[in-house]
Amino acid sequence: MVIQPKIRGFICTNAHPEGCAEHVAEQIRYIKEQPKLNGPKKVLVIGASTGFGLASRISAAFGFGADTIGVFFERPAEKDRTASAGWYNTAAFEKAARAEGLVAESINGNAFSDEIKQETIALIKEKLGQVDLVIYSLASPRRTHPKTGESFTSVIKPIQAPYTNKTVNFMSGAVSEVTVAPATEDEVRQTIAVMGGEDWDFWIHDLLAAGVLAQGAKTVAYSYIGPQITYPIYREGTIGRSKDHLEQTAHELNRLLQDKIGGQAVVSVNKALVTQSSSAIPIVPLYISLLFKVMKEKGIHEGTIEQIYRLYADRLYKEETPLDEAGRIRIDDWEMREDVQQEVDALWNRITEENLAELGDLEGYRQDFLRLFGFGLPGVDYEAEVDPNVPLTRA
Template identity: 50%
Template sequence: MAVIKPMIRSNICINAHPIGCAKETVNQINYVKSQKAKRGTKTLAEGGKGPKTVLVVGCSTGYGLASRISAAFEYGADTIGVSFEKEATQTKGGTPGWYNNLTFDREAKAAGLKTATFNADAFADETRATIINQIKEWNTKVDLIIYSLASPVRIDPDTKVLYKSVIKPIGQVYSGASLDMMTGKITQASTQPAEGDEIPNTVKVMGGEDWERWIKQLKEAGVLADGCRTIAYSYIGPSLSHAIYRDGTIGEAKKDLEKRAHNIDASLKEIGGAAYVSVNKGLITRSSSVIPIITQYLGVLFKVMKAKGTHEGCIEQMERLFAERLYTGADNSPAKVPVDSENRIRMDDWELAADVQAEIDRIMPTVTEENLEQTVDIAGIRHDFLAINGFDVEGVDYSADVADMSKID
């Protein structure tokens, strides 16, 4: 038995609270249920025509988890999820995603929904074969595939070579303010430019090759429904972060993802389907927290957007993606999706609005350790960072002993 406190260093939290993770996942489910009631969305059982069987590749946290929750609890979809998590034991904690998956499965089953979650390497052909068998076992076909993988490494299924991704600028050193969310300290951080094979290796891990492979193998197995759509997630962000993100190694990977979306789209058109990249809003995540300038930018962004009433977290954004972009036809049926000139869905429209960015440009140069409370939503980004790991979640007694680290109740 032990009291679990967050173990944090330099914007990285290395542990998770099982009860807190479960509670936070339930909070997201309850939000979607409230939106369903507000919008009058019909589930399949209520005569709706939304998604029936949804596959989420990278289902355990962030946008992937939020997408799975939206599909299941607003539309009544059966879902299959895959992610690679560290499993908890009675005495050793698991990753936040492991607890999130346990909670999702528990709540979906209680709601009478089919759910299957696989703790496996989503890059492996063996995992794809397992998923295909599960779809066939359910005697169904998939009509929506969410691709939301974020991984530092990938083993190529053909060559068995291990590739590693890096978050680095290209061509020159990148320097920017680094805000430590927990201490409020601001330092100048520099990141050296990518060297050697770091750019192609990052594209190999975080680009669209694996997404394309997923769709190809699912299609060849005959488990895609007519009209099946697939969506992968990306980020562009403001010009001030382009050197480290959009024009850096991760940006090159995202550009590859967007390019391959066109190939996948052409393939799915043969069965009346489509492929999209959704460009989402910047949020506090396990990876964004360690990129120079990003944490400070997000702190200012949150403050500005909350003042305007347009701030969204993962679950708010994914619920809006489903309800206001994907399933806008009669009885929530799939309808024409609004896209930009590159066939991308722009969920970052509120973040990149001219008035929002103008206010951020005004505030960013003025931020100091002394005026953090006035210029940055430090409480908001700190809460989001902790909540990802199951801490600072309302209704959880963090002074209580946790007798079994593998249980979520």
């Protein structure tokens, strides 16, 4: 079939297999061009198929020569429907990694479940023995608790008071004002259950109990803080409460791993980037389009792969990992520079639908969004027939 992007709201409902493969290849080429470093050799990535998780897997494999296992929940092609982007990304990654003699195995299923955790442990024992790095990069709107069976749904809302500000439809360019009603107490509770640290805690305890964490193993979960503009709906909203829980979990896991295996657990606060998750948050796409404009002009813009390489090279595998006052890794440091935020604030106060193309980088946002699904990659013929059926196989 000929595959063109199908956009519905803030999501793309299809993906291009050759485009996704090229997107993965671009990231691999970037990593191969960087200085070789000492780092992890056997890595588990939970949430490995897109965004920061995919970049983490690529960086580990092609930057450190690491064998990897990835866990995710993705959709294969069916009849006239393409597979999800994460499915195609993983197929391309596995092919490239195995061509270089690396172990690259994947488990497709509900990472919140006890069954997938136990399947992963069995695969680690079979293929790797132990792992020395666990990346936790899950982003899901729903979770079913593996012990109680209760189902939770997350929401992106402020707490206590409604929040009103500018937002943009990033496909049409329409700038409008949006008001988001405050969350109920139960919505806060459910969002923490989905996006907080409980599942990460379950994973690490299960891996530790099974003896598959190597001596000195590290684990990292990803987070975001962002600017004052987005605080009411992000850091001070339901997601922020979830991230607070995630950070508290990191401190508890860090004490556990230090005691048991001389290991480390830490949260990495990353830069605002175009992801499937960030595209769903009101206000954030407009902020990102302004941020991109400023950071590109200053020559300090990074995508996911550049961010994660810097996380590994300049933070996680330095002789001593630099942490902020709350014990977090900060690779949002360039985004949060005072000069960057001052310029973004100034643009925010001036932005209208009429001047957005001049003051912001909405076109860059759109391009990055489409690339997530394999569209807009150079060298890919999007008018050609392509087979959407790409298998994922065990080596």
